[in-house]
Amino acid sequence: MFATPLLLAALLSAPFATRSVVPIANTNVAIAAVPVAFNPTATARARVTTIVVNAQTAGTLTIVVESERGITIKPLLSDATVAAGSEATVTWDGAGVVDGEYAIHATLIHATGVSSEAIVAVTVDTTPPIVRLAPVVPATTARGPVDLRASASDITYLRRVVLTIDSQLGKRLGTVPMLLGDDRASAAIAWTLRLRKRLLLPGVYTLTTTATDQAGNVGVSPPRILRVQRAVRNQAIYSLRDAGPVVALTFDDCIRGSDWLAIIRAFKAAKAHTTFFCNGVHVRSNPDAARAAVAGGHTIGSHTWAHPWMTRLSAAEQNSQIAGDQEIWWQVARVSPAPFFRPPYGDHNAVTRSEAGKRGFAYTVLWDVDPSDYLNPPARVLVARVTQNARAGSIVVMHANANTAAAVPALIRALRNRGLEPKSLDEMFRTRAFLTPANG
Ligand SMILES: [Zn+2]
Numbered sequence: 001m002f003a004t005p006l007l008l009a010a011l012l013s014a015p016f017a018t019r020s021v022v023p024i025a026n027t028n029v030a031i032a033a034v035p036v037a038f039n040p041t042a043t044a045r046a047r048v049t050t051i052v053v054n055a056q057t058a059g060t061l062t063i064v065v066e067s068e069r070g071i072t073i074k075p076l077l078s079d080a081t082v083a084a085g086s087e088a089t090v091t092w093d094g095a096g097v098v099d100g101e102y103a104i105h106a107t108l109i110h111a112t113g114v115s116s117e118a119i120v121a122v123t124v125d126t127t128p129p130i131v132r133l134a135p136v137v138p139a140t141t142a143r144g145p146v147d148l149r150a151s152a153s154d155i156t157y158l159r160r161v162v163l164t165i166d167s168q169l170g171k172r173l174g175t176v177p178m179l180l181g182d183d184r185a186s187a188a189i190a191w192t193l194r195l196r197k198r199l200l201l202p203g204v205y206t207l208t209t210t211a212t213d214q215a216g217n218v219g220v221s222p223p224r225i226l227r228v229q230r231a232v233r234n235q236a237i238y239s240l241r242d243a244g245p246v247v248a249l250t251f252d253d254c255i256r257g258s259d260w261l262a263i264i265r266a267f268k269a270a271k272a273h274t275t276f277f278c279n280g281v282h283v284r285s286n287p288d289a290a291r292a293a294v295a296g297g298h299t300i301g302s303h304t305w306a307h308p309w310m311t312r313l314s315a316a317e318q319n320s321q322i323a324g325d326q327e328i329w330w331q332v333a334r335v336s337p338a339p340f341f342r343p344p345y346g347d348h349n350a351v352t353r354s355e356a357g358k359r360g361f362a363y364t365v366l367w368d369v370d371p372s373d374y375l376n377p378p379a380r381v382l383v384a385r386v387t388q389n390a391r392a393g394s395i396v397v398m399h400a401n402a403n404t405a406a407a408v409p410a411l412i413r414a415l416r417n418r419g420l421e422p423k424s425l426d427e428m429f430r431t432r433a434f435l436t437p438a439n440g
Contacts, residue, residue, distance in 0.1 A: 021068060021103040021121035028116035029061075029108040030054040037123040037156040037214035040094035046216040048091045049122050051104050055082045059110040063090055066103040073097065082108070094124045099155060129154035129211045129219035136207060142230035144193040148207065150178060150221060151186045156214040161187035165195060166206040166223075168335045169297050173200075173431050178209065187211070193228065198435035202228045202360025204336040205434075225334065234341070234357035235437070236348070236364040241393040246423040247415055249386075249408075250367070251400040252303055252342065254278035257286035262405040264289070264296050270412045273297050273424035276400065277342040277365070280305035280325035287332045294333045299424040301340030301365060302326060302356075310343045310352045318355040326359060339433055340365050340425055346397075362437060365425065367397035374399050379407035387414045393428070394420075 025031075031053050038046040055061055063077040074097075076090040092104070106118045129152035137147045152158055161178040174195035178187035187209070193200040205228065209221040240248070254260045254276060267274050276293050278300070283290045293300060304310070305324030313321065322341065329337050341361035343352055353364050371377070371385035382404065386396055398404050412422055426433060 021101050021119065023121060024117055024119040026116045026118045028056045028110075029106055029118045030056075031104060031106045031118040031120045033104055033120045033122045035214065036121065037125050038094060039126045039215040039217055040097075040124060041126050042216060048093045050089060050091050051076065051120070053088045053090075053106045053118070055086050055088070055108050056084060057108070057110055057116075058082065058084045059108045061088055062107045062109075063088070064105050065092055066105050068101055068103070070103070073102075076104070092122070097124055099124055099126055101155075123156050123214070125154070125156045125213060125215035125217060127154070128217040129158060129213050131209050131211045131219040131221040133207065133209045133221040133224050136224050136226050139225070140227040140229055141193070142228070143199065145190040146193070146226065147188070147190055148178065148209075149186070149188045150209040150211065152211045152213075152219060153185070154211075154213045154217075154219070157184040158187065158211050159214055159216075160212040162210045163189060163191065164208045164210060165200070166208070167426060167434055168204045168206060169294070169299070169426055170206065171426055171431070173205070173434055195435060200228055201339050201362050201434050201436060202230055202232060202336070203338040203434060204228075204330075204334065227336070229360055231358045232339075232360055232362050232436075234353040234361055234364055236353065236366055237395070238366045239368040239393045239395050240428050243393040243423075243428045245392045245419050245421060246428055247390045247393075247420045248275055248395045248425050248428050249398065249411070249422050250275040250277060250301075250342070250365070250395060250425070251398050251404070252277045253307070254282045254286060254289065254400045256400075256402070257289040259402045259405045260286060260289040260400045261292060262402075263400055263408055264292050264298065266405065266408040266412070267298065267422075268296060270409065270422070272412060272422045273299070273427055274422060275299040275301060275340070275425045277301045277303035277340070278400070279303050279307050279344075280328040283325070283328045283332055290329070291333045294335050297424070299340065299426045300329065300335065300337050301342055301425070302329075302337035302361065303342050304344055307344045309345060309347045311347050311349050315351050315355055318352055319358060322356055322359045322361070336360075339363050342366070363433070365395065367395045369394050369396040371396070371398065373404045373407075374401070376401075376403040379403075379410055382407045383411050383414045386411060387418055390415065390418075390420060392420070
């Protein structure tokens with residue numbers, strides 16, 4: 001049952017140093033327990049251990065559970081008559097015992113009075129592993145690989161360790177199995193940023209490690225941040241027609257924090273998410289609203305540092321406009337506006353897209369519905385302009401100003417009445433926004 005290297009590891013490595021049950025095998029009586037670790041309080045698998053004893057000679061069989069010190073704590077089978085070559089099966093539910101290692105002790109007393117014994121160790125483990133993910137090395141990368149190392153403390157071995165990659169808003173992008181270390185209390189991977197054969201796009205990501213122990217208990221590490229930065233191909237999009245009956249309402253500029261916060265509150269009340277394209281200068285002056293947008297699960301994109309007509313600037317100036325917005329989002333909220341970039345006034349050309357691509361933005365996000373909300377129309381006019389023009393997959397350009405903020409609850413209701421659900425760009429793209437596009 002126990003291979004020698006495993007037994008050695010059990011005796012030598014720190015998490016298992018307290019083990020003292022020494023297995024005994026015997027030619028007359030053999031014992032096996034499956035699984036060798038279990039959680040009596042679990043609701044699904046591994047709630048009990050099943051013990052099978054083979055008797056090679058006839059006699060009476062007794063099976064008990066003993067503590068590490070050899071004290072019987074639970075009889076499982078008492079003086080049962082068994083024939084030669086027979087098999088006895090019992091289960092132990094581990095009820096009422098503390099976590100730790102126990103001995104299942106089988107004693108076969110032959111007709112001659114001679115007894116044979118067999119012992120197998122089982123572990124009761126109701127506690128999830130305490131998992132830690134070491135800082136990502138390097139913390140910023142273009143294409144990886146990044147070295148990820150996890151360690152766990154638990155009274156049993158780890159069975160499985162998985163790395164989970166989430167967007168900065170907590171959207172699950174995928175998982176990658178990590179390679180278990182020889183000690184089976186740690187795991188590592190040199191990850192190449194690939195998920196489902198696609199490469200992670202530039203941006204900020206959250207990594208966690210999930211470890212499953214032998215008893216099926218699951219522990220999750222605190223998160224680590226990974227920044228991905230490299231040049232990508234940028235494509236302009238005006239709508240996302242294959243996204244289904246959803247509409248992306250988007251709000252630009254974010255000049256006043258109170259208007260920005262009012263929109264965040266309206267979407268929270270409506271249980272929906274939206275997208276903000278704010279200028280760096282306004283992110284800097286409204287850091288609380290900026291952080292509230294991220295905490296609320298809303299997509300953020302870049303709208304440049306200071307709202308210039310981009311095509312009137314040199315390539316280097318355009319690049320620096322985007323870089324400034326990127327940097328302030330990192331400083332204020334440890335997030336990235338990538339992969340979404342929206343040029344002020346929609347003013348862009350090939351140079352703009354190229355510079356946005358160099359800064360890691362895969363999408364120049366324009367729009368197919370413009371209700372001219374900057375002219376402050378009455379709410380019912382604004383709502384009518386949007387609902388009359390929006391269709392499945394539309395992107396609506398608006399501004400985070402007071403007049404528009406006041407119209408948001410009515411706008412969301414009106415869209416829903418027409419069977420269109422407001423979504424953030426993250427939600428509309430699903431995981432696609434964070435992995436290389438098929439043509440990129
Ligand atoms: Zn703007």
